[in-house]
Amino acid sequence: MQFSVLGSTEVTADGVQQELGGVKQRAILGYLVLHANKVVPTSQILAAMWEGNPPPTARKMVQNAVSGIRRMLANDPNAPELLTHAPGYQLRVATDDVDLFRFRALVREGRAAITDGMPSHGVELLRDALSMWRGRALADLVETGIGWSELAAIEDERLSALEDRLDAELVCGRHREITPELEVLTATEPLRERLCLQFMLALYRSGRQADALRVYRRTREALIDGLGLEPGRELRELQQRILEHDAAIQVTAVAA
Incomplete structure (x- = not known):
């Protein structure tokens, strides 16, 4: 199962795009993917979803969204696990299955190549990394008004990688x-x-x-x-x- 956040939120299993449910469910999934393999406290999810002012039913809404995500994951026998792990939830997923983490790995390789005196190879790796972007990170959620600090940080990662690529292009004449x-x-x-x-x-x-x-x-x-x-x-x-x-x-x- 592949998770894409470098653009609109997408999940595919064997090449088939999965139904992700309503906005809150998509947002919670996106947030968990951004924090993949880490325990995300429920309080942190509540603050992200409702900008620090959750309604009385917010915890129940999170639980319902998590149940919906688990049903979606059940469509693929090799899907990652979404665990209830005090004080919140943990999405356990291979980093190769998330485009954000593949992007970061390629950027590291590209920068290492440039540092090792191979700017042209570094340019190729950074181009490959940047080509993975399909728009703003979690663009579909941004359109609904979500403005998490994590998204601004990821956009800065993209721009920094782009600047590194352009520096290497200048070195190559x-x-x-x-x-x-x-x-x-x-x-x-x-x-x-x-x-x-x-x-x-x-x-x-x-x-x-x-x-x-x-x-x-x-x-x-x-x-x-x-x-x-x-x-x-x-x-x-x-x-x-x-x-x-x-x-x-x-x-x-x-x-x-």
Whole structure:
């Protein structure tokens, strides 16, 4: 049985998508998958489902949802177990059966390859990891108004993996190839300084110094307007190096 949370919540058994029930049941399943193989206290589930203000019948609703999830799991003799384990519940599942955990494993491999001096191989692994995403994590639940902190953290994992991939692409001398992608990313994530730094570097290495400096000014304005902060040291230093035509920020020796 396969569990997918990198997009809308999905569970498949032998390639057949399973019926997951109503919103609360889907949400509780999604929450347990995010915390797979850990005991999740009922109080934590209640706080997540009802934002700290559960109705009097909330515990019964959780119990009913758990019973529904167990009926769904019973469709596959090799399905994981959903155990009642004081003070709550534990979904025991092989990490290879959850796309989130496969994503994290590939990201670790990709980063290790880059650290070991194999940036091109690292790029391939990180691309494979990022290709597993079908939209926002638990997108169907997000549409209902759910905004767990875990989801924001997972989205940050995705962006960090993406930034690592783009850094490795720059090391490989692929600045022209990634410039269009960075243009879109910096427009959607204008406060993410690392993406802006990568865009500036890709533009500069493509012979577009004026455009790189324009990105700096745009990013600075966004940071001041959005957060009341000046750009960080790395971004400021890159701007200065671009102004000085510093040879150290040209295409790296590895790329050459």
